[in-house]
Amino acid sequence: MSTMAVALLSTNPSATPNRRSALLLLPRRLTPAAGFIHRAAASASFPGARRADWQASFSILSSQAAAAGALPGSSSEKSTNDSGDLSAAEPEHGDSAKRSVPEPPVNGTMAGVKSLVSSAAAGGADLAPIPNLPRPLSIGDLSPAPMHGSRLRVAYQGVPGAYSEAAAGKAYPNCEPIPCDQFEVAFQAVELWIADRAVLPVENSLGGSIHRNYDLLLRHRLHIVGEVQLPVHHCLLALPGVRKEYLTRVMSHPQALAQCELTLTRLGLNVTRESFDDTAGAAEYIANNGLRDTAAIASARAAELYGLQVLADGIQDDSGNVTRFVMLAREPIIPRTDRPFKTSIVFAHDREGTSVLFKVLSAFAFRDISLTKIESRPHRHRPIRLVDDANVGTAKHFEYMFHVDFQASMAETRAQNALAEIQEFTSFLRVLGSYPMDMTPWSTSTPPPPPPSAPSS
Numbered sequence: 001m002s003t004m005a006v007a008l009l010s011t012n013p014s015a016t017p018n019r020r021s022a023l024l025l026l027p028r029r030l031t032p033a034a035g036f037i038h039r040a041a042a043s044a045s046f047p048g049a050r051r052a053d054w055q056a057s058f059s060i061l062s063s064q065a066a067a068a069g070a071l072p073g074s075s076s077e078k079s080t081n082d083s084g085d086l087s088a089a090e091p092e093h094g095d096s097a098k099r100s101v102p103e104p105p106v107n108g109t110m111a112g113v114k115s116l117v118s119s120a121a122a123g124g125a126d127l128a129p130i131p132n133l134p135r136p137l138s139i140g141d142l143s144p145a146p147m148h149g150s151r152l153r154v155a156y157q158g159v160p161g162a163y164s165e166a167a168a169g170k171a172y173p174n175c176e177p178i179p180c181d182q183f184e185v186a187f188q189a190v191e192l193w194i195a196d197r198a199v200l201p202v203e204n205s206l207g208g209s210i211h212r213n214y215d216l217l218l219r220h221r222l223h224i225v226g227e228v229q230l231p232v233h234h235c236l237l238a239l240p241g242v243r244k245e246y247l248t249r250v251m252s253h254p255q256a257l258a259q260c261e262l263t264l265t266r267l268g269l270n271v272t273r274e275s276f277d278d279t280a281g282a283a284e285y286i287a288n289n290g291l292r293d294t295a296a297i298a299s300a301r302a303a304e305l306y307g308l309q310v311l312a313d314g315i316q317d318d319s320g321n322v323t324r325f326v327m328l329a330r331e332p333i334i335p336r337t338d339r340p341f342k343t344s345i346v347f348a349h350d351r352e353g354t355s356v357l358f359k360v361l362s363a364f365a366f367r368d369i370s371l372t373k374i375e376s377r378p379h380r381h382r383p384i385r386l387v388d389d390a391n392v393g394t395a396k397h398f399e400y401m402f403h404v405d406f407q408a409s410m411a412e413t414r415a416q417n418a419l420a421e422i423q424e425f426t427s428f429l430r431v432l433g434s435y436p437m438d439m440t441p442w443s444t445s446t447p448p449p450p451p452p453s454a455p456s457s
């Protein structure tokens with residue numbers, strides 16, 4: 001892992017040669033150009049365009065729930081997990097280990113065929129040892145039990161030291177974090193079985209929603225299986241020896257820049273702001289390029305990993321700066337009623353006026369279901385509706401997809417009834433997931449969770 005990298009860096013943070021060699025040990029990010037990402041999977045037709053979709057996913061959920069005794073009244077209901085370990089709330093689906101699809105055997109090639117012929121010609125045709133013929137796939141190959149020592153592979157966007165990596169570690173404490181250079185790649189890594197889960201940010205208490213991930217949730221078919229809320233504590237990082245007065249530029253993820261906007265001004269920095277893919281990536285870039293006029297906004301762990309010094313600590317504009325991440329998997333989890341659950345849905349309507357939105361919200365209000373989030377995004381397939389009025393002209397209304405999170409489990413009758421009602425006046429409805437809420441006690445002084453250990457090579 002980067003344990004070695006961390007050790008090297010922390011003992012001699014200012015030594016550039018060591019830093020460079022240490023950086024090489026960090027896990028490489030998955031990129032779309034990595035060869036294994038199929039574009040076809042990315043181009044995914046608009047999923048869930050049919051109303052039947054949420055019903056289908058719900059019927060799977062409820063049949064699984066009934067089978068596992070998780071629905072209310074079931075005698076075989078499992079006991080509550082009080083450990084506070086969010087990952088423990090996620091039932092095993094048999095996909096938590098590396099998928100051991102057998103290696104393509106050599107004997108399927110001409111070389112294999114030739115060796116078979118020559119051993120037969122040598123006179124032992126009947127008794128010739130059976131070469132390694134391809135083994136048929138078995139059920140075990142498709143959903144293997146976790147192998148000894150194997151760890152859940154969790155895709156995140158960014159490089160080691162990014163907050164998303166810390167969120168992956170909070171969600172799945174012993175996971176193998178897999179850095180990806182884009183959100184899209186993290187989605188595809190799970191879809192293509194390169195990773196078992198993805199942990200992606202969806203909103204921040206200061207910067208607001210991360211719209212890209214709302215759009216990707218809709219375009220891909222992964223399920224939300226959990227959430228984690230991570231206190232985000234930003235530092236101003238620069239090369240050793242650099243002073244604040246030397247700075248002309250600050251680089252970071254746009255969310256991080258937004259979260260520190262006031263403080264940067266308050267520190268009296270006369271700097272341009274420059275966006276970077278992720279906070280730790282900005283720190284790495286400064287280190288790799290020896291930029292002495294540039295600082296990064298990133299975590300203290302990023303400072304340690306990339307050999308930078310902390311010029312200022314806790315520079316977020318609000319001490320209670322929190323980012324909410326969702327955990328994504330190929331399969332939904334079984335909704336339960338023995339602990340607080342949240343459900344995320346997305347819907348669209350094709351009728352005029354605001355009354356549809358009002359009716360949807362009422363369906364929840366009448367059942368005393370609290371909403372925790374509402375977000376609207378452009379309806380990519382039908383962004384504009386034209387309304388012609390011969391006298392006045394043509395009005396162009398924007399069309400939206402509405403994302404709503406509500407505080408109830410899909411195993412609860414009131415949630416099922418609310419969705420049945422909403423279905424009546426929406427043209428599209430999909431359940432993105434029903435999952436345990438992050439109830440971790442939180443205070444502004446809570447230290448960040450320990451980083452996940454890096455993959456064993």
Ligand SMILES: O=C(O)C(=O)C[C@]1(C(=O)O)C=C[C@@H](O)C=C1
Pocket residue numbers: 157158161162163164165201204210232253255256277278279280323
């Ligand atoms: O750049 C990172 O370190 C990230 O993990 C991304 C991200 C985000 O997308 O919001 C995560 C948490 C912080 O809010 C800032 C940036």
